[in-house]
């Protein structure tokens with residue numbers, strides 16, 4: 001039996017080409033801000049947020065890729081142990097949409113079917129620059145058997161629904177193996193960065 005006090009924790013990794021808005025989505029969700037200078041100063045590997053669902057509480061660990069997009073060899077170790085892969089493209093960039101196939105394949109290679117994958121079409125506010133329709137996004141998601149949603153980190157559109165959707169799809173506590181919980185490291189600060197403790201405080205001073 002799972003201990004009553006154990007809070008189910010899940011690692012979410014954000015993948016996708018550079019500049020599609022991964023950091024902006026995380027920032028919008030965590031702080032309800034749209035601030036592109038944030039990532040440059042933070043130096044923390046992941047941010048935690050607790051979500052209170054109707055029937056349970058889950059703790060999400062949001063792992064941003066800060067530049068790892070360029071170092072593909074680092075990606076497998078980053079994906080390992082993840083419960084959820086959020087694969088983002090920019091609806092105003094067809095290339096970023098096409099590249100999501102590679103990201104999805106990479107996640108499947110590393111995690112098989114033991115992972116929830118969400119395809120996210122971000123920047124819907126760029127109405128005049130849109131190159132990928134919602135139908136194309138939906139169709140690809142169906143084809144690849146992944147979830148789908150469109151968002152705008154800038155306008156704050158569909159950001160909470162994205163995370164609610166993810167949380168609702170997570171397995172309940174009874175199916176979460178205790179080994180998985182023990183494997184989780186809670187806060188992983190980069191030693192080289194002096195802003196790290198400040199960043200932790202900003203993230204709600206979490207006792208995680």
Ligand SMILES: Nc1nc2c(ncn2[C@@H]2O[C@H](COP(=O)(O)OP(=O)(O)O)[C@@H](O)[C@H]2O)c(=O)[nH]1
Nearest residue numbers: 018019020021022023024036122123152153154
């Ligand atoms: N118009 C618009 N711009 C966005 C949106 N999300 C991110 N951006 C911009 O796109 C650029 C890249 O965003 P960023 O979050 O750093 O992308 P990342 O490289 O995937 O983390 C920045 O200039 C952001 O301001 C959005 O929803 N709408």
Ligand SMILES: [Mg+2]
Nearest residue numbers: 022023065066
């Ligand atoms: Mg980023």
